[in-house]
Amino acid sequence: MSHRNARLTVFGRRLLVERVRSGRPVAHVAAEMGISRATAHKWVRRWRTEGEVGLHDRSSRPRTTPHRTSAALEAQVCDLRRSRKLGPARIGPILGLPASTVHRILTRHGLGRLAWLDRPTGTPIRRYERARPGELVHVDIKKLGNIPDGGGWRVVGRTAGDRNRQATTDQRKSSTPVIGYSYIHSAVDDHSRLAYSEVLPDERQHTAIAFWQRANAFFQAHGITVQRVLTDNGACYRSKLFTQTLTAAGIAHKKIRPYRPQTNGKVERFNRTLLDEWAYLRPYTSNNERTEALADFLHTYNHHRCHTALDGQPPISRVNNAAGQYT
Structure with missing residues (x-):
């Protein structure tokens, strides 16, 4: 996601590629746009390998998370949330997890708020909306x-x-x-x-x-x-x-x-x-x-x-x- 002081947006990266394609040296184009040669080469390289899609921002999420909570433990957190309606501060000591970790797990599974759960069954409420006025x-x-x-x-x-x-x-x-x-x-x-x-x-x-x-x-x-x-x-x-x-x-x-x-x-x-x-x-x-x-x-x-x-x-x-x- 581009921040407010970013030198290059998607439009700027596209402009960079167009100038390089016209035959101008990457170093000269980088100096004109106020960025380093390494940054300019990075976007040109992405464009050559991925095309237009490569000029867009990528997710900052890491490819692997080796220390992520196991699926079995996450299932226990979700079960306690649904069956006993407990919050992170109470689920954490039961399972030996920090409350912040429990909160992230509940948010990840759509259980972050009790208002989103059906009280009798504890299952997430399925919300719907008709596609056109008058259908319902x-x-x-x-x-x-x-x-x-x-x-x-x-x-x-x-x-x-x-x-x-x-x-x-x-x-x-x-x-x-x-x-x-x-x-x-x-x-x-x-x-x-x-x-x-x-x-x-x-x-x-x-x-x-x-x-x-x-x-x-x-x-x-x-x-x-x-x-x-x-x-x-x-x-x-x-x-x-x-x-x-x-x-x-x-x-x-x-x-x-x-x-x-x-x-x-x-x-x-x-x-x-x-x-x-x-x-x-x-x-x-x-x-x-x-x-x-x-x-x-x-x-x-x-x-x-x-x-x-x-x-x-x-x-x-x-x-x-x-x-x-x-x-």
Whole structure:
């Protein structure tokens, strides 16, 4: 890898070779480019033996590592990591290895972070991403407690919060203590992470179907034709009517294995982002105020928020790039 003070880059080495090929002495070309004759001869020799590939930097990794930890010992390190979820500081004394060596072994085998492992089995999580927008859309529901008018106890304290809750109950002429829950229905495209969400009063099948029809229209407006929908095993998604609605639109319905939310992980991660950057971003004084803020969050998420899985680009950029690639 060329450093910032390097005399020769790949372009400079190519220029060196071209000047030598024109018939000029290597020593004269080396003096013009501010390098030694030995360096100039090295790059000319590499070009003659390897061609254009020889002008690129080589790996600094040694050909052999005689003192590298044995494969059997590395296997023991990996087994302790998977079975007991131990870190380098604890694995090292058990096997008689420095913690730094254990850390390098874990990193080499993709076990450097516990977050990369499936907790029940200890195997590395296999992450996937569809090649095109619309191949798979993740759909899920997040239940969120409603906020009484005037603010809940997190904003105004227990006493005033209970008062606001009772006042909201009286206004609605209901005998039940406020208010219950709102249900945030969300759909996230697997490839682009383009997201659509709505705050709805329940999670019944007809509500879920109506939400999906609006979400599908949203994706179509962005040039995305949905081919498959992935959901969990909630009652509304197990209903025949929901599957029939998808099938009638030419969309396949896929459900995850029970108790395996990792499979639907992209929308699960989006739900966490919803909580951090919208629902719990600031104190809200009413449920309507929080609901109205959702539209601004979605616009920011889709058009401006940098996404680490998209090389720092917002989802709309991935959608636009895919549209240009496949048109």
